[in-house]
Amino acid sequence: MSSEVLWEETLSGSSTWSHVLKRGTALRITAGGDHANVGAIFLNADNPSERLNLPDTLKAQHIARLTTGAVLFSDMGRILCSITDDTLGWHDPLGGCSDATLVAEKYGALTYQKAHNDWHQNALDGFLLELEKYGLNRRDLMMNVNFFSKVEVQEDGSMQFVEGHAKDGSTVELRAEMNTLVILNTCQHPMDSDREYRQTPVTLTLKRVPAPGSEDICRKFRPENERGFLLTERYFQ
């Protein structure tokens, strides 16, 4: 696909990041090691009361996992980002995010004073800090996605974190369909049974990409997506 790399940066493990991903660009996330996890939330940068609605995303596409072709629906029936490419076939929309208590119980509380940048951070605090930078707060939290992680649901409803899902070099690519405020962190998945506090970096690559054509894989994924793209295109007309 014709696309031009605009910039690239490495985000270390257990850190937080945000960016307004402009319509017409795509963010490629590459795991910098096994055990990678990227928790992410998404808001319309031009009107942040519109944000990722995971229930709408799941029920419109009849999915409980995210993969190539799937789109991230907002609560306004529009598409924030589409997943145009991924090497894993499964990214988790169910497990949520870690918090200070969970991290302290699992890995021990380790302060900055003691460990400097190896201190034990958590995903919830990361989301809240980053939201605050845009004038947003706890009211603007939403269900989050966990890229590179897999949570299976058995027939009785029980949830299992699948070990060893992400591999060094795994990728996922998100194309912005509107100007999307992306907030993410590289903290471990809250259901990861690994007892070691790992800091797995990811590489973030921003590219300029063409607008989705009529045969686009995300547009064709479901008839619902076709209507989602139509409503998103109307928003910019």
Add this chain to the structure above:
Amino acid sequence: MTEAVITRSPRTPTEAIFMVDIEAGASFVHEIKRGQFVRIVDIEGNQAVDTLFYNAHDYADRYSAQDTIRAQGNIYLTTGTKLISTARNVLLTIVADTCGRHDTLGGACSAESNMVRYAIEKRSMHACRQSFLKGAIQWSDKTGRDFGKRDLTANINFFMNVPVTTSGKLTFEDGVSNAGKYVELQAETDTLIVISNCPQLNNPCNAYNPTPVRLLIWDAATNESMDQK
């Protein structure tokens, strides 16, 4: 589906301190005090009762679907489920359930999602998010508290059956509820409850016929005397 566990409540309607019927398409907002019990009755069967919960002292601390299902390691809600908030507080516990499972992944219907899911022409149809917003605006006017669209987050769909498969599909199945089935919760903290009794006319689960539900509240003291019998 695996066999649902049915748990009955010892409380009787005659001892309830509050009772109301909520029509399909209506909103209902009410504060439940710590210790009180709230029961929702599916009067005619397979009705979806879309419900939001907030810490009554801090609306930014609200029901979290992901924290709730992760805490219990299961996506279905039933007796014993603790409803966890975004700040990881327990808002309520499900103490009785004659239906056996309830959904928290399917979300609430909205004018916008109806356009995506069914057809652009469905925009004008009444939907849960409209009811939630109406309830929030009225509550805000009545109490002076800041409460609006930003606060509408993950909800529970009582009496809805939305299974997830091992291959990662989300499906909508016929309900497991029936006329007269109920779910009962006890508040662990003062909790604001916001209900949209779903007006959905596009869903075969309710045979395209949304119906009223009944809500009852008991005081904590009623339970203590019941327990001593």
